[in-house]
Amino acid sequence: MSFAPQSTDAAAIATIRVLAADVVAKSNSGHPGAPMGMAPAAHILFSRFVNANPKNSKWFNRDRFVLSNGHACVLQYTLLHLLGYKLSLDDLKAFRIEVTTGPLGQGFANGVGLAIAQAHLGAVYNKDGFDLINNFTYVFCGDGCLMEGVSSEAASLAGHLQLGNLIVVYDDNNISIDGDTAVAFTEDVGARFVSYGWQVLSVQNGDSDLAAIANAIAEARLEKSKPTIIKLKTTIGFGSKEQGTHGVHGSPLKADDIVALKTKFGFSPEQKFHVPQETYDAYAKVAKRGAAAEASWNELLASYGKKYPTEHAELTRRIAGKLPEHWEKSLPVYKTSDPAQASRKLSEIVLTALTPVIPDLVGGSADLTGSNLTKVKNSVDFQPPSTGLGTYKGTYIRYGVREHAMGAIANGLVAYGGIIPFVATFLNFVSYAAGAVRLSALSKVQVIWVATHDSIGLGEDGPTHQPVETNAHFRAIPNLAFWRPADGNETSAAYAVALKSNQTPSILSLSRQNLPNLEGSTIEHASRGGYVVHEEVDEDLTIVSCGSEVSIAVEAAKKLKEQGIKTRVVSLPCWLVFDQQDQEYRLSVLRSGAPILSLEALSTLGWERYSHEQYGLPSWGASGPYLKVYEKFGITGSNIAVVGKKVVDFYKKKGGEVVSPLIKAFTL
Amino acid sequence: MSFAPQSTDAAAIATIRVLAADVVAKSNSGHPGAPMGMAPAAHILFSRFVNANPKNSKWFNRDRFVLSNGHACVLQYTLLHLLGYKLSLDDLKAFRIEVTTGPLGQGFANGVGLAIAQAHLGAVYNKDGFDLINNFTYVFCGDGCLMEGVSSEAASLAGHLQLGNLIVVYDDNNISIDGDTAVAFTEDVGARFVSYGWQVLSVQNGDSDLAAIANAIAEARLEKSKPTIIKLKTTIGFGSKEQGTHGVHGSPLKADDIVALKTKFGFSPEQKFHVPQETYDAYAKVAKRGAAAEASWNELLASYGKKYPTEHAELTRRIAGKLPEHWEKSLPVYKTSDPAQASRKLSEIVLTALTPVIPDLVGGSADLTGSNLTKVKNSVDFQPPSTGLGTYKGTYIRYGVREHAMGAIANGLVAYGGIIPFVATFLNFVSYAAGAVRLSALSKVQVIWVATHDSIGLGEDGPTHQPVETNAHFRAIPNLAFWRPADGNETSAAYAVALKSNQTPSILSLSRQNLPNLEGSTIEHASRGGYVVHEEVDEDLTIVSCGSEVSIAVEAAKKLKEQGIKTRVVSLPCWLVFDQQDQEYRLSVLRSGAPILSLEALSTLGWERYSHEQYGLPSWGASGPYLKVYEKFGITGSNIAVVGKKVVDFYKKKGGEVVSPLIKAFTL
Structure with missing residues (x-):
């Protein structure tokens, strides 16, 4: 030509x-x-x-x-x-x-x-x-x-x-x-x-x-x-x-x-x-x-299949956008007796288990690899061979301190086909990439953000690094699954749903600090976006929470029980997925009959949708060791028990039926 | 030395x-x-x-x-x-x-x-x-x-x-x-x-x-x-x-x-x-x-004052961070008989009135000057004299298509002192600058964003340019005044409060389409962040709204009245400022006794704080002429009247007292 x-x-x-x-x-x-x-x-x-x-x-x-x-x-x-x-x-x-x-x-x-x-x-x-x-x-x-x-x-x-x-x-x-x-x-x-x-x-x-x-x-x-x-x-x-x-x-x-x-x-x-x-x-x-x-390419692919059947099978599977069979069996499962771990670490365990099974996963971080824990052992850098630092076969991309480009590049990676990109930075700096994140959701592409250091729990880096408005921002984006898992099984669930949702980007908001494994948490439960972690009959109160605050809610519920106040605890790791469940299920989780108090260590904005009363940050965070910072803002089992008691008393005094916030006059 | x-x-x-x-x-x-x-x-x-x-x-x-x-x-x-x-x-x-x-x-x-x-x-x-x-x-x-x-x-x-x-x-x-x-x-x-x-x-x-x-x-x-x-x-x-x-x-x-x-x-x-x-x-x-x-500089300043008393007075006023006396008298005031105008145009009228009076105002746009309407007549570009395009005396900065830098540069301008920067782009692209915006709020600096094309009302540019999550995002940032004025007096009020708030950045979210001047709207009322636009005794319903949807709420209220349903309308242009009012005032605006329905042409997330029921966008916007797009999403007087009726019927059926959403068990 x-x-x-x-x-x-x-x-x-x-x-x-x-x-x-x-x-x-x-x-x-x-x-x-x-x-x-x-x-x-x-x-x-x-x-x-x-x-x-x-x-x-x-x-x-x-x-x-x-x-x-x-x-x-x-x-x-x-x-x-x-x-x-x-x-x-x-x-x-x-x-x-x-x-x-x-x-x-x-x-x-x-x-x-x-x-x-x-x-x-x-x-x-x-x-x-x-x-x-x-x-x-x-x-x-x-x-x-x-x-x-x-x-x-x-x-x-x-x-x-x-x-x-x-x-x-x-x-x-x-x-x-x-x-x-x-x-x-x-x-x-x-x-x-x-x-x-x-x-x-x-x-x-x-x-x-x-x-x-x-x-x-x-x-x-x-x-x-x-x-x-x-x-x-x-x-x-x-x-x-x-x-x-x-x-x-x-x-x-x-x-x-x-x-x-x-x-x-x-x-x-x-x-x-x-x-x-x-x-x-x-x-x-x-x-x-x-x-x-295309016709000659199809012939080439067919003869490739004869000579390299394994590669051919894998490539055509990837082109078709299907996950390998039985991949879910590799998901880590936890018992309550397993040690407490940071959810960023739990994320690393998932990635370590899944990346050998799903070669489609191509990861990377905006220069926070050691903090995001996104580079699993023995993985190779995606680098030009001439650098001597990796090869183009490598599955780990060093994005540099370039969050916005990272998000937009990930949109390109997934648009090409055959690749499921995961990208990482601190949750607060996903905001630098907001322009790309909303386009992932609008374009219906499967990008997974590993967003660590997800609250005041990051501690010493202080308010400039502590998200406050961030969760409200991302939860308001249509078709974006914002996950904030509370423990090991919930982290596995977040990955499981994110990997199955090939039309939806996900942000996994993960803690720097250790989280205990909850009773009642399973991959199946958490995969519904919300579930009852701790059940009570004829409760006086339900506390709905997510991420690192769920175990604090459980602690508060125990303290309230000692005072005779029966308190359910609900974990709501992903609003988008929870909202997709049938109304009967949702009403069984956030039911009428007693007040619901939300708890999250960020802005409370939006929690009014799932609760009657909201506890969270009144303003910016603070710099210091994480337990001190949580103490400063009253996000402790004992203070939440005090707040919970206030809520119960207030609703008793108010009288009348307490109706679930999910019961509405119309749906959009 | x-x-x-x-x-x-x-x-x-x-x-x-x-x-x-x-x-x-x-x-x-x-x-x-x-x-x-x-x-x-x-x-x-x-x-x-x-x-x-x-x-x-x-x-x-x-x-x-x-x-x-x-x-x-x-x-x-x-x-x-x-x-x-x-x-x-x-x-x-x-x-x-x-x-x-x-x-x-x-x-x-x-x-x-x-x-x-x-x-x-x-x-x-x-x-x-x-x-x-x-x-x-x-x-x-x-x-x-x-x-x-x-x-x-x-x-x-x-x-x-x-x-x-x-x-x-x-x-x-x-x-x-x-x-x-x-x-x-x-x-x-x-x-x-x-x-x-x-x-x-x-x-x-x-x-x-x-x-x-x-x-x-x-x-x-x-x-x-x-x-x-x-x-x-x-x-x-x-x-x-x-x-x-x-x-x-x-x-x-x-x-x-x-x-x-x-x-x-x-x-x-x-x-x-x-x-x-x-x-x-x-x-x-x-x-x-x-x-x-410093001592010799102070001497220099003193002799400057003798030779150039006018400039000296202005400079020292600006250094002290005080506004000129009587500047508020220049604020445009509107009657209901004044023609409908886009709030971006109303913003231009304010800037035209105020920039000669307040030389501290240094504005600019990220390459959307003609759309943002931020360059007032006869203003000079801030440019190196050698370009022949302006001088360093100029007060209008051509930022180019650089939203994030624009936001961060504005933080530097105000940190220097003597300058109140306003910066402009489409509301949706303020998100590109999210990293700088949250630092304005955290650092308590007075930056004014002129954010036009504030909803699906922007029309043809379509979903990539239509904010959906944006208002929830910015409303969740502490110490950020997010304004969405509904008409001329509200636009003047937004500027008035933004200019007086020297510890708080503001985003003025402004329409592309024309908005009628409301009965009941005054600068004084709107300066409280929320007020009653249309009052009724023993109402059946209150519609709370802001920006371009307030007039649609008023239209719905009229239609409901014809059916015998008494409907109040509340305009809530700025949540931060409204939240700062005393509880008695707030409860007089969003009172108990009848259900409150919110209306905004974006994500409803967060409106649960001020209402019982929420109407807005269920997902992304759409491309087309703005009236068609509003029609598509049911944001019209007649459809909101239908929705309002549903709400009234629902609460009647439900029975019991309807309590204002502002009445809470505790405050953070």
Whole structure:
């Protein structure tokens, strides 16, 4: 195949530009400028280089494409349509009804994750003569993406990891929403990427020099030990009367401008959403090439299966997104007589048991490995072989102090397929990655956060490291399973549910301090998100809690019993999962008849949903040894017993029936 | 004064190193490595360069010092002690009881904010012969700080802004928590900072080449149009048996190691917390120099006052942290007959009215100026004059797409004094800056976030841009005033309270869509955080809401009235402020006797605190024109009337007294 310009290119590029203008005008909202500016690069990339089969968008070895400047999504939809993906002209006309764009910088880091995934899986499964997994990842991004810290973090790591399979096309159009980038973004982007260890290429005329675009992409593909960024000078809104200005960034072109644009490119001003047959024909050839590529790959995979049946079975299982059989048997199970341990340590025990069984698990920490306890014995670092520190077969990623990129890279890892990423930092610093975490949940991808040091129980590092608002924040994110296990079996349960939930990210919030194994705790119980740890008939009070405070609640219940106050204790490690149980079960756990008091060593916000009264932190935490800090805030068995007594007295005095907070007039 | 090495230096540096080891050993937690490694640089910086008066830590023109690698805080405390600040040896011995360290990267960006503040205030108030405001900002940081995206964002902006008053000393010790930085951080940091437009200097032997350290700092001070980073090669834990390794990063030195260290540096192994008299004497001279500097500055200020009385009065008012008299008279006030407007537009009207009256307001946006409406007419950009785009007198900062740095820079701006920063982005992207926002609240600094596009009401940008969990997140942060005003007077009230709260950051969550002016809304009412918008006697229902949904609640109340259901409407624009009102007032607003239904177009989490039933989003938002999106989720007057009826029926059927959710068994 030749990369050189062809006679059909001009019409195809004009079509993309005109379609972008039409689509945005029809929906009366959107961003025509970047799609019009990047049309040549998109056309060259997709018609010459991208290896993909429009008839099977899930083909595993396809090249990956990420549009990081997601507001330019019209460009992507247009290409998908031309290539024959399931996206009709009518879909384009209905733009905005069901589609969304991406927060800046995320896609860039997602691309790094996709590239890591290819490097890893290729290293694990490719064999001599079987270059099964060798795709490229292409990312389009704009100025905004490169201003965001998340992309800086990801770029530095990508350079360190020598990801030669990653090619970023940077739309260097000098325009962002505030106008010319001269107002805020005057750094030398190329030099910055050289400092990260990237190859930097330039295309001076990205508006029409198709040969230069093709040559740059071809050159990028040849560099095997460095990611490449291509600085593509383009004119935003090329062809519009307002080309090169902010006026064309985020608003539809005016009617007369569209007329002029169409006339300029030889289109009829009257025709809307027009695609010349020669353009469809040209793209049909591209699609055919992709289908052929998949067909030969499928043959290669079949012969691989004959020669390497074990690897083949494992790889196809991973591609299918299924867990190995009987993996759950490896989950650690605890008795109450087992010693108290920190849940971060219990997490390490789970990982030690599961990582040999589930090779899909690819872990890492943002420079807190020894504190997060995420690197299990004998695991190998994912590193470029030249560093001598590991290999691409390695399953442990050293993310550096880059929480936000770590979260976004994990989204890329899981999007690639065949990998279940777990990532780690202190719970408080998962907040640095909030932008990526909400996208995991929105995109329904399975990322597992190992979030240790989960409360004032972390002790000496003090309030800047002690989460307070954090649990309320993450519990309010739809489709995010926020777990705060109380002991060994609950930690195993959290992992079990997180591993089975392949449409849901999970945050496992884990203690630094030791936790005793509770009576009544089992993996099965905890897997329902909430259950009764300590039962009483005709109780006077129920205490609902989670994590390190459950054992304190149990202690308080014992003290209350001595005073004749019968107190149930409920553990509620995961609200999302508990809320998914049937109402009958939920009402058996948090039942009517006696007041319910919640207990957690963070902000009480949100606990009103599961309790009548709430105990927690009134404000920030404090620095000191953890027992002293708990004492300071009254989170001890004896004080909670005092509080519990107050609650019982208050409700007795108040009189009337005490109704479960779960009984509501309506459900959303 | 000579910068050259002196005979007393060696003892002083050894003292700092030994004190660091003693302090961490005594508290049995902390980080001795970086303080021991950076002792020479700290000593040279503080003894030769830093202009500050230990007897008055608030002197306005003092040099600012930020320890961005906050885990090295023992270093800072030791220096403060030696210099004679109010920090005794006993305080050092009690290390960890009341002090906390900083999340990585924040301090670096705070430093950029401090430097911007100096450049701005110097430009505004300095006159020929009156170089009143000319301090430097020094930042110490480590590898971790430079891996974080927030520092990349801040560094790029600092380079663009040509902040010659900013000097960063980078502790290039090649060690982070995961061990050698070779595992994850192999970029060329110097080249990266050159690409940002910084001056990069190197000190190859930061352990003992005191002359090189002094020369580098002196050279940095001479460069007036670029910030400087000094790459200081040091040996972490210098002097320890484990120097140069991760072993000395975050754990106390072993007892025998401390003995060897002290012996090596000529200290008695038996003596703990020993400071040689010659070291105290040397630092006393430094302190004296600082006191003299302040004294002459005070004289300069006094003569400035004679020549420029107006500027003097304004500057001293700003230094004192007082607002100008009668500023509140400029607040816009609305009648119900005034046209409906978006609260982002109402915010622009407030800023237009207030910025001429309160020059302390220094605003900016993360590249969303035209959407946030934060740049008022005729305001000038804060830009280096050489760009031709503005001047340092300008009060509008173009932050670029750098939300996290923007938040952290704002913390630096306000820490400097004399400035009230407001910063802007979409509400959803304030989450990118969560790490900085919680530190504003923890540090009690007055930063005002103008957070527009505050719900599904933003429409077409869709779920990636529509906040859902965001309000629960920010409402759970202690000492953060999260405002969601419903109309013109409430927007004025939000600004009024935010401006008066000089110990509290505020987020003003503002709509993209138009909001009618409510009957019953006044600045006075809304300033209490919550009030009754529509009153009824013997109501059947109260709807509590905020922001754009209050008018929908009013509409629902009207429809319910037609069915004979008397419905009060309460607006609750700020929970923090409402919670600060006396209980009698609060109970008059959210009273017992009838059920309370909450309404907000986001996650309902947390509303259980103020209501019996909650209506909101069940999951993510959707992309489309805003009225269609509201319709889709049932957030319309007619549907809320249906829901309200359900609530009334449910509580009638249930029977018994309906008690206000504010009535509790105890308070935290």
